[in-house]
Amino acid sequence: MILIWMIGILLAGGILCWLAAQWFPVLAKWIALLTVIADMALACTFFVVYKTFPHSDNSWFIDYQVNWIPSLGISLHLALDGLSIVLLLLTFFLGILAVLCSWNEIKEKTGFYFFNLLWTLAGISGVFVAMDLFLFYFCWEIMLVPMYFLIIIWGDTNRRYAAYKFFIFTQAGSLFLLLAILALYFIHGQQTNNYTFDYFSLLKTVLEPTTEKWIMLGFLIAFVIKLPMIPFHNWLPDAHSEAPTAGSLILAGLLLKTGAYGILRFVLPMFPEAAASIAWWAMLLGVIGIVYGALLAFAQTDLKRLIAYTSVSHMGFVLVGIFSFNEIAMQGVVMQILTHGISTGALFVMAGMLKERLHTRDITKMGGLWTSMPAMGGVAILFTMASSGLPLLGNFIAEFFILLGTFNINTTLSVIASVGLVLSALYSLRMMQQVFMGQPATTTTVKDISARELIIMVALSISIVALGLYPQPVMDTVQHLSFTIHPLLHE
Template sequence: MVLLYIILIPMLGALLSWLLAARKAALGRWVALLSLLAGLVLVTGIWITHAGNEGSFNQWLYNWQQPWIPHFGISLHLAMDGLSLVMLALTFFLGALSVLVSWKEIKFRTGFFHFNLLFVIAGIAGVFLTMDLFLFYFFWEVMLIPMYFLIGIWGHERREYAAYKFFLFTQAGGLLMLLAILGLYFVHGANTGVYTFDYFALLNTPMERALAQWLMLGFLVAFVVKLPAVPFHTWLPDAHTEAPTAGSVVLAGLLLKTGAYGILRFVLPLFPEAAHDFAPWAMLLGVAGILYGGQLAYSQPDLKRLIAYTSVSHMGFVLLGAFAFNEVAYQGVVMQMITHGISTGALFMLAGVLYERIHTRELGRMGGLWPTLPAMGTVTMVFVMASLGLPGLGNFIAEFLILLGSWQANKVMTILATVGLVVATIYSLRIMQRVFFGHTERQYALPDLRPREWAMLLPLVAVILWLGIYPSPVLKTVTNDQLRMSNEANNQKPMRTDSSFVMRTSITTDSLIIPN
């Protein structure tokens, strides 16, 4: 039942926050914050408990299932493994900080704002926990509507356009995934006589190679739209630019990760051979995103839009590593999901804090802010260095592991992706140069970071440093998880009997160069 509590806590908190905010806005804020902190404490407690037990992550930590609509093979099936655990920790951590960053920014309909924010968090938690594909699609859609309201009601000037664009892109991808889910459901039923949406049962679905490729593409398109990958990325800059700060943090830090999670959890285990056939194209899309997203980031005059395009570039590394089919790359992908959420979420928070003071996002109207805002400049420097992959910060570990793993799969793509690190250095340093250094004609008298802002940013600094200096707890949590997922995928009836695929997906932990 602990898995159900993880989803219910933000849902109930959303309702209570909305009701209490009608009496006093501060009550709604506190209820939202305490609900997400309670979820974070619960998830952290689970992590600490199982980290002390040797071999815990060799298996599913929790597995809870109850019939829901048994006539159609639909059940309430929730399960947690190492991958789910680290993503839930990230979800509640950034969710709580999103409440803090919106504490003063949201001045109207605060109850409804926190209702939508917490329901997005609940939907994301459901995506990370559900093992029934019908239920997965349900939570996938639960994320969509509240985020549409967050952008459309509390966003900036072009908020309605950005909200519609976000809705249309993600809804179109979701409908393709629904068709693929139904296709897999009927194929499994026709071959086995058992019609079910259960993930573990569908892992063993026999099917023709061409059909598997089409079904895999149905899932993959939905996930690369949410990731997003080039050329499905065009909704992201508009949504990020127009969303309130909390919406940008949730979008960059969490919603994008549901696309990466879907690839790791569903595309690769359910369709291992089809994914292997598509791997060169997927890696090409990843490299295109790395280079094209970086080039667009450098050319942006708007600070939030610049940060948004860095997400396109960084998520290209996720696509590159996910289709490298080895454990080193897999660990890098999970680390990239976490560290990108931390560093980019922090940059959006800083952009929001800066906008509250100078009321502009245009880089051309900034400059020379370091003497006035030295503390903010120092914190921004930390996350800018993380974004460009400076050793000692978490992003370096993630990108190094991805490139090390992808080298084993495709050397040309790895070399091209490495060029993206140079591009990242250029656009990241441009943030510092245009915002905090250089010459400006304007005279500023601005307050530096306030206590609430320190409370938001210091935990992010601590986490990005911890992940860069001592990533072993995260790596050990997802290492055995990857081996188990590979074994589950390899237990499928293969459409091809060569040994190359099995070798690609069964690299042991002895190949890691990072010590425990």
């Protein structure tokens, strides 16, 4: 029941923000902030109590189910394990920072803005805990529609084009997902005479190899579009570059992670043989994404598009790690999900701060900002080094584990993927050089980080350093992953 309250708090908070803004626009900001802080407190409680929970294979910390539409086999089935807890912590942590990012940036339709922001977070939270496939699809759609409004209403100059492209790509993937869910629903019903969308029941469905592969592809296409995987990445740079700062933070830090989560939770456990049959191709596309995304990032002059293409590169490591079916690599995948959300999210926040001050995203029109913005320059160095995989920072742990786990599985692809680390250093150093070093592009004094912005960047900085120095709590939390992929894993 507490999981329903967790999602309900966000939904109710969003409605309150919309209503309160009609009379007191400032009140909407505080309602949004307190709402996400309340859910963060719940997630922290889950994490602390989970550490003392007696674990066993396939054990679930919370498993709540009540009938919703019993005639169709649809229930409100929500469950929580270590993976879900880690992702909920990331969701609410970045959610708090997204509200703070929007504090002064959003000046029009404030109530509706925070309504969409909180409902996006509610949809994402639902995706991470839904164990009924109809409910999962429902939450999957809930998180997309408010994000569309965030881009098209509060985005930059080409926001309509970016919002339409985002919506078309994601809805096309959602259509494949819906068809695959319905196919699984009817096949299971014909076999057992029990028509249900329950995840644990559908896990037991017996599928012919060809049928299994086609249904698996329906799930996989929806998830890799969101990841995103080459060649389904085309929507990402436009959505990132045109979205408001908080929108970019949530896109990079959370929405991309729902694709990785979907593969871990649904594709591998439900279709193990079909997933194994395409593993080499998936790893190959992941490696292509690592190298291609890094090269495209190096070629960009738009700061937000540059950071967007780094996401394509870094999420390629996630795909490689998942389809290596290796326990060490899987640990790296979870770390990459967390650290990429923090480091890339921080870079997008920084890009938003620079855009607010300089009114441009073109790095060729920047330069020499270190003189007037030393605090932001220091933060930028930290997160560009994190993005490059510097030791002692969280991204290094993640990428090292993925490469270590995949080396014995496919040495060639692992070696090529490691080239991405070199390329990431190149585009990161180029970005630092263009923005903060060299001759100042303007004689106007630029204000350094404010107190509110300092709180955001300090929180992100502490997180990425802590994960780099002491990742063990995360490793322990996801050690007993509940998705049943153990027969596929290589020690």
